[in-house]
Amino acid sequence: MVEPANTVGLPVNPTPLLKDELDIVIPTIRNLDFLEMWRPFLQPYHLIIVQDGDPSKKIHVPEGYDYELYNRNDINRILGPKASCISFKDSACRCFGYMVSKKKYIFTIDDDCFVAKDPSGKAVNALEQHIKNLLCPSSPFFFNTLYDPYREGADFVRGYPFSLREGVSTAVSHGLWLNIPDYDAPTQLVKPKERNTRYVDAVMTIPKGTLFPMCGMNLAFDRDLIGPAMYFGLMGDGQPIGRYDDMWAGWCIKVICDHLSLGVKTGLPYIYHSKASNPFVNLKKEYKGIFWQEEIIPFFQNAKLSKEAVTVQQCYIELSKLVKEKLSSLDPYFDKLADAMVTWIEAWDELNPPAANGKA
Numbered sequence: 001m002v003e004p005a006n007t008v009g010l011p012v013n014p015t016p017l018l019k020d021e022l023d024i025v026i027p028t029i030r031n032l033d034f035l036e037m038w039r040p041f042l043q044p045y046h047l048i049i050v051q052d053g054d055p056s057k058k059i060h061v062p063e064g065y066d067y068e069l070y071n072r073n074d075i076n077r078i079l080g081p082k083a084s085c086i087s088f089k090d091s092a093c094r095c096f097g098y099m100v101s102k103k104k105y106i107f108t109i110d111d112d113c114f115v116a117k118d119p120s121g122k123a124v125n126a127l128e129q130h131i132k133n134l135l136c137p138s139s140p141f142f143f144n145t146l147y148d149p150y151r152e153g154a155d156f157v158r159g160y161p162f163s164l165r166e167g168v169s170t171a172v173s174h175g176l177w178l179n180i181p182d183y184d185a186p187t188q189l190v191k192p193k194e195r196n197t198r199y200v201d202a203v204m205t206i207p208k209g210t211l212f213p214m215c216g217m218n219l220a221f222d223r224d225l226i227g228p229a230m231y232f233g234l235m236g237d238g239q240p241i242g243r244y245d246d247m248w249a250g251w252c253i254k255v256i257c258d259h260l261s262l263g264v265k266t267g268l269p270y271i272y273h274s275k276a277s278n279p280f281v282n283l284k285k286e287y288k289g290i291f292w293q294e295e296i297i298p299f300f301q302n303a304k305l306s307k308e309a310v311t312v313q314q315c316y317i318e319l320s321k322l323v324k325e326k327l328s329s330l331d332p333y334f335d336k337l338a339d340a341m342v343t344w345i346e347a348w349d350e351l352n353p354p355a356a357n358g359k360a
């Protein structure tokens with residue numbers, strides 16, 4: 001009698017590596033030694049490094065990684081006048097990496113984010129979890145109280161409509177952070193010593209119609225499904241605001257995902273965020289955003305896209321028109337931002353022309 005293969009402990013369906021279908025985008029003003037700790041999980045992947053700040057500075061990339069690196073001179077050379085839509089001196093520059101990638105998936109991570117440990121002490125392969133999240137459906141139309149129903153050992157609970165159990169494609173996987181939480185400056189100032197030690201073993205679909213504060217520190221997405229909407233806005237040098245790059249993108253992609261019936265998930269995986277940036281510097285960058293967002297959020301909550309908007313680009317252009325129409329009165333910055341949103345789409349389409357078979 002042939003003994004069955006010993007499959008105890010092996011994952012029922014191992015997560016595919018997707019190493020030729022995924023790029024890792026890292027915005028940086030530092031060296032990239034943090035990649036040493038990620039080597040077991042990230043070395044097989046191609047990196048797109050977006051070097052911010054002084055282009056003459058040499059960024060050291062640890063041996064053994066396959067990468068392409070773009071500094072400001074490269075961005076200006078590649079995009080010409082359209083480079084005006086890519087922020088300078090703000091992590092928002094990372095979205096240039098999304099634009100130049102040719103892969104289906106993107107994982108973006110900050111250079112002060114390290115491998116976290118789960119409660120059992122096991123190193124968390126954040127990228128593997130993001131891939132799991134992206135490859136399995138989302139359930140935005142009806143909340144499953146047992147969280148991710150597609151996860152091994154879970155399912156839809158009683159009363160969950162069977163007509164909705166197929167779910168929808170997942171466009172975004174938003175991971176979290178142990179140690180330094182992604183707090184705004186005021187919170188950071190009143191709670192300087194607060195550290196996040198709580199590891200919540202859950203992945204949830206963010207319900208349709210609900211916005212969320214997307215953090216770019218530990219984020220993955222399906223570039224084919226939502227890439228053109230992942231513009232991180234005009235931030236940093238020469239702009240009245242900073243550190244709202246990922247927030248702006250998060251509000252735009254959520255409105256568009258809701259419109260196109262795509263899913264956005266948050267929760268696992270965790271990374272270990274090691275560096276707290278200066279709260280006073282952050283306050284200066286954020287302060288306009290702190291009061292503007294009281295107007296911006298209702299804008300996004302009420303934004304309606306037409307049924308003719310069936311591609312991400314069409315949705316995004318419609319959104320840019322709404323921004324120009326409804327937010328320019330808040331501050332002339334939004335007029336500029338609306339134009340930059342159009343420039344971003346033009347640049348995206350220039351670098352990512354639809355293939356002969358019509359696939360973008």
Ligand SMILES: O=c1ccn([C@@H]2O[C@H](COP(=O)(O)OP(=O)(O)O[C@H]3O[C@@H](CO)[C@H](O)[C@H]3O)[C@@H](O)[C@H]2O)c(=O)[nH]1
Pocket residue numbers: 026027028029030051052053088089090091092093109110111112182215216217236242243244245246275276277
């Ligand atoms: O001018 C800059 C500043 C930083 N970077 C790179 O961007 C990321 C994030 O930088 P940092 O870790 O210093 O900032 P945090 O406050 O921790 O980041 C939070 O704010 C968001 C930025 O809006 C970020 O996504 C959040 O996590 C690092 O890789 C820096 O090297 C830059 O490119 N340009």
Ligand SMILES: [Mn+2]
Pocket residue numbers: 110112273275276277
């Ligand atoms: Mn950081």
